[in-house]
Amino acid sequence: MHAMFITVQRTPEGVRMIDQRRLPREETYLVFREPEEVAAAIRDMVVRGAPAIGVSAAFGLALGASAAAALPPDRFRERMEQLFQLFTDARPTAVNLFWAIDRVRETLDAGLAAGRDPGHIAAEIETLAQTVHDDDLDSCRAIGRFGAEVVPDRGTVLTHCNAGGLATAGYGTALGVIRGAVEAGKNVRVLADETRPFLQGARLTAWELMQDGIETVLITDSMAGSLMRRGEIDVVVVGSDRIAANGDIANKIGTYPVAVLARAHGIPFYVAAPLTTIDMSCPDGDRIPIEERDPSEVTSMFGVPVAPEGVGVMNPAFDVTPAEYIAGIITDKGLARPPYSESLAALFSR
Numbered sequence: 001m002h003a004m005f006i007t008v009q010r011t012p013e014g015v016r017m018i019d020q021r022r023l024p025r026e027e028t029y030l031v032f033r034e035p036e037e038v039a040a041a042i043r044d045m046v047v048r049g050a051p052a053i054g055v056s057a058a059f060g061l062a063l064g065a066s067a068a069a070a071l072p073p074d075r076f077r078e079r080m081e082q083l084f085q086l087f088t089d090a091r092p093t094a095v096n097l098f099w100a101i102d103r104v105r106e107t108l109d110a111g112l113a114a115g116r117d118p119g120h121i122a123a124e125i126e127t128l129a130q131t132v133h134d135d136d137l138d139s140c141r142a143i144g145r146f147g148a149e150v151v152p153d154r155g156t157v158l159t160h161c162n163a164g165g166l167a168t169a170g171y172g173t174a175l176g177v178i179r180g181a182v183e184a185g186k187n188v189r190v191l192a193d194e195t196r197p198f199l200q201g202a203r204l205t206a207w208e209l210m211q212d213g214i215e216t217v218l219i220t221d222s223m224a225g226s227l228m229r230r231g232e233i234d235v236v237v238v239g240s241d242r243i244a245a246n247g248d249i250a251n252k253i254g255t256y257p258v259a260v261l262a263r264a265h266g267i268p269f270y271v272a273a274p275l276t277t278i279d280m281s282c283p284d285g286d287r288i289p290i291e292e293r294d295p296s297e298v299t300s301m302f303g304v305p306v307a308p309e310g311v312g313v314m315n316p317a318f319d320v321t322p323a324e325y326i327a328g329i330i331t332d333k334g335l336a337r338p339p340y341s342e343s344l345a346a347l348f349s350r
Helices: 036-043 050-067 071-086 096-111 118-150 174-183 200-211 221-228 255-264 340-348
Strands: 008-011 014-017 028-033 156-157 188-193 215-219 235-239 243-244 249-252 269-272 316-319 328-331 334-336
Touching: 008 050, 008 118, 014 050, 014 334, 028 036, 036 050, 036 071, 036 200, 050 071, 050 096, 050 118, 071 096, 071 118, 096 118, 118 174, 118 188, 118 221, 118 235, 118 269, 118 328, 118 334, 156 174, 156 221, 174 188, 174 235, 188 200, 188 221, 200 215, 235 255, 243 340, 255 269, 255 316, 328 340, 334 340
Parallel strands: 156 188, 156 235, 188 215, 235 269, 269 328
Antiparallel strands: 008 014, 014 028, 243 249, 249 316, 328 334
């Protein structure tokens, strides 16, 4: 089982992405030939989801390095530093973005220190970017294998936002767990929160799971508690854009109340993410930067106004769920359990 589309890839023409803003009505692919266009695609939600953002940034930086390969070494470094800042400014919360930038910077620094010419370094960055992509696919499949055990056979899984192939290189974290359970022979039903205001659950998760023939039921964000009370949800699995060292997680806005409701109803709440999403330099969720997005995402839907003109708007893209609400964090290196300050650190030592 695999996602039946391509989220992001490097082609001879540039960086090719499925335009997630147009789903599910249109399956449209865009090709970006300039790194500035790739950064804008990240900022404007053509591509979203922490792992996919990291992969896209690596490809975008490789695109820029190849274009700058004819420059002398000092100008080449100057251009790359401009690109590092460009991608750093694209979106603030997804730690995979900064991880990918750091990987490319390390390759640049090592190449210049060794006296290699810009063309050689650009080729190394191209290889690195493809490795970031391929490693993400492998990581998500490992998450699926480790996470399959937490999904009961004939169980119903609630998920929030989209942490599937569209949010990664093509297999998924939370949806990778669901795919892993199906591959293990389990019969799984998924309830997908619509996920206001950008409707990642309604537009993306429902579309993606239906592509794979997995039974999917769409619900509004406000229905989860009632369905939990009726005994219709067995487990919650979500993704994350950044995990702090103590196990606090930042995920799409609305995740925190789902976790609180799950605790109140005795339902296990799991987070699925690769190690690249864990920020051991961030001690707790209070230190995670939360992106504030354009008010128009709340006041309109698909360009149609749904609120009075001039009304005040709050639009944080993410919220923080404290570690105390999380039954386990499913990673590509295994399942971490509380206390997370110990179990997450142990995963990095493997």
